[in-house]
Amino acid sequence: MKKSIAKRLTTAMTFWAWVGLSLPVVSLYAEAQTASEKETREVPTLRSKVYDQFSRAQSAADNGDLPEAISILEEVKSKDYSMNSYERAMMFNFYGFIYYNDEQYENALDAFSQVIEQQPIPVKFEMSTLYTLAQLHLMQGNYEQVVDYLDRWKTLNNGDVPAKHKVLKAQALYSDEQYQQAAEYIQQAVAEREAEDQAPDEGWLILQRAIHYELKEPVKVKDILIKMVKLFDKPKYWIQLASMYGELGEDRKQLAIMETAHQRGFVESGTDIFNLAQLYYYHRAPYKGAKLMEQGLEDGVLEKNLRNxxxxxxxxxxxxxxxxxxxxxxxxAALADDGELEVQLAQIYLNSEQWEQAIAAADKAVEKGQLRNPGMPHLVKGMALYNTQQYVAAMEQLAQAEAYDKSRAMAQQWLKFVETEKTSQEQLSAELSL
Structure with a gap:
């Protein structure tokens, strides 16, 4: 299933930020055939009277007067019957350039498509136009046309295929969800750049990482992120690398990367703070995690919600x-709908020998209800009541705890113990009263 138009446009526009869009606007003063082109393709020359009109159009366009530039071109077009193929190609090229700058992309595509229909034209001119058509079709989400124009470009090319062309093809294949083929082209581009002892463009590695993520190849994603951390040292790449180590089950490396990122001031968002605190918790360093959470809550980075x-x-x-x-x-507990946290508080109070607080928390837990173990607050309250020597009330609570499967065994043990203690106290009181 193809990506939505919105996603395709977002993907394409992100790509322009990486590589830039290069339009084949052939300068009136520099366009010429090489000797080898003249030997293989006879191309008519640009006559001075047509040149003058194009020069006027270019001046108007350079001054930002697009209506005037279009008007001049329309005048030229009205006499296209007398123009040769090269002149017509140049005319459509100017149309394309003007439409593109006016963000009329469909019209620009139509104009540039007309350029390569005018034959013969200089090979370099045709190749640059084919490449621009590939770029514009990617921008419009027409991925098959991108590949087609790049392949046509390749048939005219006598030398090596530049890495940026392979990246463009990889982008189109990725956007068309042909991830395996996309991986091959982006790998070639990155390898060629590295073979020249140059760092790959950041956008290339972003694309390569995305491709291997879609291919569900976390080890390769991790390796690419290691490279990105070394080359660009951006906070988001440190965080993403830590996440990949977590996905690979390398928890200690995940913690090490997150700790380094934190020390460098890269752990700033509430999500990242919470994730690092979790890592501390699961790696038996809860104090660090608690301090991190506490600071995040104080600073307002972490929301003061139930989870936090x-x-x-x-x-x-x-x-x-x-x-x-x-x-x-x-x-x-004040934010929870159920009484689970009150049960937890009751147990903490009990262990801290804060009997009255334990009783109050247990009562609150029963009041709120929705408990996984409904007998637990009765059990805790019974134990707290015992410690305040309220034996009858304690036995009543323990009897209620005995009614539930999860707390029955412990409740029975405590009932026996409290009954024994109650009997002993009664006997002692009787002896003292004699």
């Missing part, structure tokens, strides 16, 4: 910074 507060709390908890985990989890 929850992850900050979990990071502080894993770092054994309970006093810092509680406020973050409390913020998260």
């Amino acid at each position: 507060w929850k992850f900050l709390g979990q990071s502080w908890q894993l770092a054994k910074e309970t006093d810092k985990a509680i406020p973050a989890l409390t913020e998260a």
Whole structure:
């Protein structure tokens, strides 16, 4: 399935930013045949009276007076019956140039197409026009025509095919979702540039990376990104390289690249901050992740939402910074629709021997509901009540916890323990009262 028109145009316009569009505007003062061309193709000359008209049109165009330039060309065209092939080709070439500068791309295509229909014309003139037609068709999303014009160009070429032509062909094939063929052409272009001890253009590597991404070849994407990091050292390439290491399962390298990027000030967006904090968490460095998250929330880079507060709390908890985990989890719990985080808070309070807070959090969890283990808040509350020596109330909560499969076993153990403690306390009280 072909890409949408919007995507095709975006792709094409991005490409112009890489290579620039070179129109075959043949100077009136420089166009001439080489000796070899004269031997292989007889081309008529440009007569002075026609030259003068073209010169007027070019002057008008150079001064930004496109209507005047078109008017002059229309006057010339009205006498095209008396013109030779070279003169007509030059006329259509000027039409194409003027239409292009006025962003009338379809008219420009029509005009340049007429140039190569006028035969004979100088070989170099025809080749430059074929190349421009390929560029304009790419811009318009006509990928088959791009390949066709480049192939026609090649039949006229006696030397090596320039790397930029291969890149243009690769771009057309990529846009037409012919990724394997596109990969071959872009590889040739990059290899040729590197063989000359020159760095490939940044746009070429961007295209090559995109092609291999579509081919689902993450190792090659990673290798291209390593090259881009070395050559261009842009923040986005560091982040993308880290992501590729993650996709390849090379987590330690992913963390190393992200840490380096952070140290250099490249980790700036909320998404990148959160991703690095996650890497710290999973690599048992939760304190670093928590500090990063905390700073991001303070600076407003990270949104103060449920996900971020929850992850900050979990990071502080894993770092054994309970006093810092509680406020973050409390913020998260206030934003949650269910009582899961209240259960987590109740457990933290219980482990911290903050019995009243544990009881309150457990009650809130039951009130909000939607729990994965509905018996857990009753279990925690029962244990907190036991520690405040409220044995009857504790046994009531533990009995409720016993009703749920996930908490039944532990609830039964605690029930036995609390019953024993209750009996012991009652016996002790009786003995003391004697």
